Amino acid sequence: MLENLDALLLARIQFAFTVSFHFFFPAFSIGLASYLAVLEGLWLKTGKSVYLDLFKYWLKIFAIAFAMGVVSGIVMSYQFGTNWAVFSDRAGPVIGPLMAYEVLTAFFLEAGFLGVMLFGMNKVGKRLHFAATLMVALGTFVSAFWILSVNSWMQTPTGYLVGANGQFLPGESWMEIIFNPSFPYRLVHTVMAAYLTTAFVVGAVGAWHLLKDRTNQHARTMFSMAMWMAAIVTPAQIFAGDMHGLNTLEHQPAKVMAMEGHYQSHPEGAPLILFGIPDSKAKTVRYAIEIPKASSLILKHDLNAPMAGLDTIPDDREPPVPVVFWSFRIMVGIGFAMLGIGMWSLWGRVRGTLYDLPWLHRAAVLMGPSGFAAVLAGWITTEVGRQPFVIYGLLRTADAASPLAAPAVAASLLAFVLVYFTVFGIGVWYILKLMGHAPHPGEKGVKRGDVGPIRTAGITPGPTQNPGGEDTLPSEAPPEREPA
Amino acid sequence: MDLTVVWAFIIAFAVFAYVVMDGFDLGIGILFPTFQAGRERDRAMNSIAPVWDGNETWLVLGGGGLFAAFPLAYAVILPATYPLIIAMLLGLVFRGVAFEYRWRDPGHQRFWDLAFTGGSLVAALAQGMTLGALLQGIDVVGRAYAGSWFDWLTPYTLLTGLGTVAGYALLGSTWLIWKLDGDEQAHARKLALRAGAATIVLMGAVSLYNVFLNAEYAERWLSAPEIYWVAPVPILTAIVALSMLRAILKERNSKPFWLGIALFFLGMSGLGVTIWPYAVPESVTIWEAAAPYRSQAFMLVGVALTMPLIIAYTVWAYWVFRGKVGHEGYH
Numbered sequence: 001m002l003e004n005l006d007a008l009l010l011a012r013i014q015f016a017f018t019v020s021f022h023f024f025f026p027a028f029s030i031g032l033a034s035y036l037a038v039l040e041g042l043w044l045k046t047g048k049s050v051y052l053d054l055f056k057y058w059l060k061i062f063a064i065a066f067a068m069g070v071v072s073g074i075v076m077s078y079q080f081g082t083n084w085a086v087f088s089d090r091a092g093p094v095i096g097p098l099m100a101y102e103v104l105t106a107f108f109l110e111a112g113f114l115g116v117m118l119f120g121m122n123k124v125g126k127r128l129h130f131a132a133t134l135m136v137a138l139g140t141f142v143s144a145f146w147i148l149s150v151n152s153w154m155q156t157p158t159g160y161l162v163g164a165n166g167q168f169l170p171g172e173s174w175m176e177i178i179f180n181p182s183f184p185y186r187l188v189h190t191v192m193a194a195y196l197t198t199a200f201v202v203g204a205v206g207a208w209h210l211l212k213d214r215t216n217q218h219a220r221t222m223f224s225m226a227m228w229m230a231a232i233v234t235p236a237q238i239f240a241g242d243m244h245g246l247n248t249l250e251h252q253p254a255k256v257m258a259m260e261g262h263y264q265s266h267p268e269g270a271p272l273i274l275f276g277i278p279d280s281k282a283k284t285v286r287y288a289i290e291i292p293k294a295s296s297l298i299l300k301h302d303l304n305a306p307m308a309g310l311d312t313i314p315d316d317r318e319p320p321v322p323v324v325f326w327s328f329r330i331m332v333g334i335g336f337a338m339l340g341i342g343m344w345s346l347w348g349r350v351r352g353t354l355y356d357l358p359w360l361h362r363a364a365v366l367m368g369p370s371g372f373a374a375v376l377a378g379w380i381t382t383e384v385g386r387q388p389f390v391i392y393g394l395l396r397t398a399d400a401a402s403p404l405a406a407p408a409v410a411a412s413l414l415a416f417v418l419v420y421f422t423v424f425g426i427g428v429w430y431i432l433k434l435m436g437h438a439p440h441p442g443e444k445g446v447k448r449g450d451v452g453p454i455r456t457a458g459i460t461p462g463p464t465q466n467p468g469g470e471d472t473l474p475s476e477a478p479p480e481r482e483p484a
Numbered sequence: 485m486d487l488t489v490v491w492a493f494i495i496a497f498a499v500f501a502y503v504v505m506d507g508f509d510l511g512i513g514i515l516f517p518t519f520q521a522g523r524e525r526d527r528a529m530n531s532i533a534p535v536w537d538g539n540e541t542w543l544v545l546g547g548g549g550l551f552a553a554f555p556l557a558y559a560v561i562l563p564a565t566y567p568l569i570i571a572m573l574l575g576l577v578f579r580g581v582a583f584e585y586r587w588r589d590p591g592h593q594r595f596w597d598l599a600f601t602g603g604s605l606v607a608a609l610a611q612g613m614t615l616g617a618l619l620q621g622i623d624v625v626g627r628a629y630a631g632s633w634f635d636w637l638t639p640y641t642l643l644t645g646l647g648t649v650a651g652y653a654l655l656g657s658t659w660l661i662w663k664l665d666g667d668e669q670a671h672a673r674k675l676a677l678r679a680g681a682a683t684i685v686l687m688g689a690v691s692l693y694n695v696f697l698n699a700e701y702a703e704r705w706l707s708a709p710e711i712y713w714v715a716p717v718p719i720l721t722a723i724v725a726l727s728m729l730r731a732i733l734k735e736r737n738s739k740p741f742w743l744g745i746a747l748f749f750l751g752m753s754g755l756g757v758t759i760w761p762y763a764v765p766e767s768v769t770i771w772e773a774a775a776p777y778r779s780q781a782f783m784l785v786g787v788a789l790t791m792p793l794i795i796a797y798t799v800w801a802y803w804v805f806r807g808k809v810g811h812e813g814y815h
Binding site: 107 | 533534535537538540541543544545547548549551552553555556558559560561562563566567569570573574576577578580581583584585588589627628629630632633775776778779782783786787790791794797798801804805
């Protein structure tokens with residue numbers, strides 16, 4: 001028994017680790033693909049070279065991030081079977097088809113057009129190349145659509161039957177499965193989170209280069225674009241998050257109780273606990289700083305509305321409160337910090353000093369990784385908050401695992417940890433190196449050590465001297481030839 | 485129409501598409517150390533850089549399709565071959581990032597080239613051994629894998645693993661014959677001959693082993709009247725194998741590659757004959773493993789709508805990067 005428990009815990013850690021790591025890359029590449037499409041579209045529309053330069057600047061970063069997303073994503077598509085065989089067998093008929101649709105409508109689209117997007121501009125011309133960029137951006141969004149539908153079904157399952165063999169089977173309508181109750185909220189909230197994650201990365205890179213040279217036109221353009229996103233999307237995101245929370249209250253009340261730290265029921269209006277230390281043994285939040293009745297006001301729009309607490313939930317259906325409580329606060333805190341940056345930038349913009357506010361630029365640099373932290377914290381809130389179930393209310397996580405021995409899972413977990421930290425750590429380092437490089441006129445695209453006659457034409461140095469293409473070129477180098 | 489059979493063919497098609505398309509990518513990875521650092525390696529890598537990601541997506545379709553159409557098979561095979569699958573995934577991580585990293589970090593290019601080879605080799609070996617583990621049979625009790633976590637390691641699976649490595653090297657080298665010219669093409673020819681010979685020998689060895697492995701397999705291949713139906717497979721295989729070697733020797737451009745694919749097609753047809761009608765040989769038939777009709781029908785609509793488009797834009801992407809690599813340079 002103890003052995004099974006260990007294997008289960010290891011399998012949970014492994015899935016949490018691989019999915020968290022993976023989530024960083026799509027969270028970035030969904031937004032970045034759209035940003036690249038916008039840049040290329042603006043270039044085609046206005047003909048201004050600054051947009052093409054920025055496109056090429058971010059394309060190099062996108063190529064690395066996308067590769068990391070692909071290889072860590074393939075791991076996920078097999079982890080269901082390797083480590084969660086019972087879950088796969090029982091849920092396969094319902095969620096399997098949605099994931100198959102993700103492959104057919106999103107993965108192939110992204111992968112099929114990626115090659116042309118990265119390497120094909122001189123081969124297919126501007127317009128077809130733009131179409132390829134749009135297809136990649138569309139693919140990232142469609143992918144989010146399907147996988148979040150799957151995740152949402154696991155949170156709020158609807159439209160299923162239970163077969164004699166214990167499998168969940170599709171009911172009358174696939175629409176009920178795909179558009180399950182939490183899906184629209186989770187989709188909007190997650191996709192906006194991805195856009196904000198990218199916006200704050202782009203903003204930080206722009207701000208970094210503005211701090212070094214506030215006349216850099218390329219840095220100005222990217223900083224300005226990012227700050228528009230921060231100012232407009234952050235308020236919308238906070239609103240969407242609130243709606244998502246109300247939806248969760250309706251369908252997964254225990255998760256909201258854990259988020260709020262409400263161990264006890266409050267028949268006459270529940271307080272909003274700002275901070276405190278949840279103690280699940282004593283069923284109380286120690287050292288709580290709270291605003292009386294504010295939780296009822298936010299969640300029920302009535303100061304005196306009664307709110308049930310975890311005392312109404314059997315202990316064996318209660319999520320681990322401290323993790324959910326803290327991760328939720330981290331996410332919300334970052335959200336408001338993002339709002340602050342957005343408002344600060346609006347103030348600077350109105351006064352015409354957007355590029356002359358070093359403290360704003362420093363704050364924006366500091367907030368560069370904030371989107372990743374918020375996405376991860378939000379993900380932990382929703383995933384840990386639905387424990388102890390993998391399919392909410394229907395299948396317990398403890399009953400879903402593969403019949404594997406603990407040493408097998410321990411070995412694979414160790415391998416994933418070592419490989420991911422090394423390989424993806426290095427990838428992030430390469431991305432940071434690219435970001436540290438100031439965007440400039442005549443930015444190079446994704447260079448691949450051009451071989452053959454191109455090199456003899458004297459435009460590009462040979463691969464051994466300069467495989468990355470741009471690193472050793474002075475900024476006044478002749479601009480790269482535009483596609484014909 | 486029995487949708488379960490249709491789905492068995494769709495999964496088989498996805499696996500075949502994966503094996504030949506990522507097969508030549510992985511084969512180039514396996515052969516990478518034999519290429520000169522610099523121009524030859526750059527050209528070999530550039531010949532697959534725009535397409536490898538799309539090629540690898542077929543692996544996700546094979547896995548995802550199995551999950552969706554035959555969830556029980558997915559839930560049994562993956563735990564049974566756990567260390568192999570994990571090794572394959574980690575191998576693919578190293579292989580995939582090497583495409584980007586080797587250009588980003590000239591100081592460590594040799595290291596990432598090594599990661600490219602190591603990752604490709606491990607992934608190919610693990611895939612071949614997974615196939616062997618499936619063919620030799622998997623213990624199933626109830627709806628779950630009932631063996632231990634090293635059942636997959638036998639002389640037979642080592643043989644299928646090596647066969648796959650050789651086969652991928654063959655596909656990779658014939659692809660390079662097509663995409664390269666000059667000395668590099670000549671080198672690819674030399675490699676293709678060796679890999680071709682190794683592939684033919686190992687395919688034969690695996691086929692013989694299959695017949696002795698399992699009485700049911702022997703009956704299927706060697707007893708009348710089945711033998712009349714299945715005999716064309718080995719005969720055609722022999723003809724294609726010889727034509728391929730001949731095409732390499734006659735210095736044909738793309739013909740060796742297409743005949744290499746035909747060889748894989750025949751090999752997989754043979755496997756189909758051997759396994760049918762099981763999803764997990766001897767334990768679970770495709771009908772026992774199948775998802776309900778509603779799941780299969782819903783997905784079939786998706787396949788019917790998207791597959792023509794997928795094939796169309798995949799062909800287009802290959803067309804865009806057609807011809808000898810390097811002559812136009814990739815920007």
